[in-house]
Amino acid sequence: MIKKRNAINKVIGRPFKRHSKIGQAPGTVIYLGKRKDEKFEVTFTHFSPEEYTEISMERPEAFVPAPGNNGVNWFNIKGLSNTQEVDAFGRSFGLIPLTLEDIVNTDQRPKLDYFDDYLFVVLKMIYLDDTNNINVEHVALVLLRKSVLLFQEVEKDVFEGVRERLRGSFGRIRSRLADYLLFALLDAIVDQYFIVMEHVGNRVEALEEKVYNHPKSDTVYEIQALKKEVLELRKNIRPVKELINQLINLDHPLISEDTRPFYRDILDHCNEIQDTIDLYREMSMSLMEIYMSNMSNKMNEVMKVLTIMASIFIPLTFIAGIYGMNFRYMPELEYTYGYPIVIGVMVLMVILMLIYFRKKNWL
Structure with a gap:
């Protein structure tokens, strides 16, 4: 038992000091x-x-x-x-x-x-x-x-x-x-x-x-x-x-x-x-x-920023996904100003979402 206790105390860095008094008569000066x-x-x-x-x-x-x-x-x-x-x-x-x-x-x-x-x-x-x-x-x-x-x-x-x-x-x-x-x-x-x-x-x-x-x-x-x-x-x-x-x-x-x-x-x-x-x-x-x-609050701040960024890019990814489909007949494909209009719509959506997040005090 003493050896086991000493091994445990050695692991945790605290020596078992009283083992030298075990079995000694009361009044032994140790x-x-x-x-x-x-x-x-x-x-x-x-x-x-x-x-x-x-x-x-x-x-x-x-x-x-x-x-x-x-x-x-x-x-x-x-x-x-x-x-x-x-x-x-x-x-x-x-x-x-x-x-x-x-x-x-x-x-x-x-x-x-x-x-x-x-x-x-x-x-x-x-x-x-x-x-x-x-x-x-x-x-x-x-x-x-x-x-x-x-x-x-x-x-x-x-x-x-x-x-x-x-x-x-x-x-x-x-x-x-x-x-x-x-x-x-x-x-x-x-x-x-x-x-x-x-x-x-x-x-x-x-x-x-x-x-x-x-x-x-x-x-x-x-x-x-x-x-x-x-x-x-x-x-x-x-x-x-x-x-x-x-x-x-x-x-x-x-x-x-x-x-x-x-x-x-x-x-x-x-x-x-x-x-x-x-x-x-x-x-x-x-x-x-x-x-x-505090660490939890910092983590929440990081998660909030990541969530806002994801919220912004989700609709942009949706629009890009629509126009990235390989269909031959799409109404906007032959339109001369189709590309700048889509880019403008994306930028406008980002601006409107940032304004909305700001009013909600999320930013």
Whole structure:
């Protein structure tokens, strides 16, 4: 059965990724993504109102324990394909195997899990690369009492603004607890959704104008690609609203009351993004109908012209056929002006038919 599924997915160009997890025990840490050559690296950041420390390391055994009782620790772990290092690092913080399994499961739907000692959040980091292509990366966050663990697939991310605020002590972030750092990271991810939605909106408008004014045979493939992209974005973004709503309503000691209003701000953004992406979904689906309608109208225009031309030539062909018969005795054959009169009658018939078609708005 697995071989058959792999053959089918090979034909349609989509590899069957989950076959490696079939038969494995729950909690088995198996990476399902495509970023298998990424280097494992941990960036440790400790901050408080008075101090800021940032250290990079490549090995779990080089882990720097959280200094002192003050401040917040941010561990940014990159390279999820290194499952052994991720497993060892997560276990050092007391994460259960099921959480570690979801950390490296790049197909995991955005969700929130909560335990006595930590909160676990999974969602997608969506951003535009240098060529304006949309990238979707798997991100997992763990909120502890004084620390936030951020697991991501690749080095590139959307958190540079948060780092700059920490380094420069801008705003309130250095004076807040770990739950506010979690908010700042989630807010950075959701803010990128707006940029991606703006990019998709520009594509929808450009394609809509193309469908109306200059539809071509390959336009249908562009519409299908856009529709597939919008549906993929909707699948990854829509559950984030539910996730943030759960965080707001969750009665857990790791979420302080003075931080909840900030999560409500993210929820407002999620509502706006959801409305936008639902609109683009409807527009992308209607583009195909518009395209088919325009192509049908163009075909009808062509058929109308051909029909008019056929209607004009039918009586002319009838007259030419009459006088093309090989009978010896025909009244008009010996008439001196017979030929120009017949040609004149034909021209007059064409003129009268064109006038008639024009009055009927067929031309």
